[in-house]
């Protein structure tokens with residue numbers, strides 16, 4: 001069996017697939033793609049990559065020549081393989097409806113408006129970083145080229161607008177409620193389950209590991225340490241202690257990734273921290 005993964009270092013959906021690979025003990029050929037919003041090379045819009053994934057997004061799995069796209073489909077496919085580790089990421093003896101709904105809701109699902117689910121409410125908080133990278137790494141000419149070339153028209157438009165404006169504040173503000181309520185839902189769910197979301201480790205925990213990690217990238221980690229969310233706090237510690245967290249997420253941060261985050265935030269917390277904490281308190285009572 002030959003597995004080839006096209007993925008990016010700093011990409012939520014790529015992290016999810018890498019973690020699944022590691023949890024299953026599957027080895028793969030790695031093809032790192034330099035995304036158009038982070039590097040002038042814009043490898044995801046190259047003719048070669050578009051022939052593999054016509055939407056120009058990552059991740060993409062090539063399994064013996066069969067192409068699988070969309071992180072959820074990829075992880076489901078990987079789960080059907082036997083790797084070196086005997087683990088079922090989609091256990092049959094857990095609540096299937098809950099598993100399905102939460103996996104769906106913690107993915108960056110195409111067509112779901114930003115901020116509708118947890119998986120689409122987290123990326124808007126990263127816009128501050130993407131906005132910064134677009135301004136720093138892309139020339140106006142490159143931003144215009146992406147606008148014309150990106151198969152996902154809305155993204156092309158988004159990246160071009162970012163070259164000239166800072167759009168993160170209003171977009172993120174629209175996601176406060178969903179993010180706050182989702183964290184409280186996780187908190188409540190963990191009260192009756194544990195140590196993982198459905199008791200045993202599953203696909204949901206992979207998605208949540210990556211979503212919660214993204215909060216640390218955008219300096220919202222204090223939410224995960226808050227006294228309003230004690231179960232989330234323990235759960236987050238547990239997720240961080242898995243080998244896959246270090247190997248598939250942290251180890252992919254290089255000088256560029258760490259440098260960009262440092263340049264954007266310095267020693268400061270996110271401007272969204274206080275309002276989000278107040279909202280969590282409000283909805284908890």
Ligand SMILES: N[C@@H](CCC(=O)N[C@@H](CS)C(=O)NCC(=O)O)C(=O)O
Pocket residue numbers: 011012013014035036037044056057058059069070071072107108109110155
């Ligand atoms: N629904 C897709 C979303 C994939 C996606 O949006 N990937 C982002 C990185 S997390 C990407 O490729 N961005 C580059 C671009 O849009 O140009 C999945 O779950 O795989």
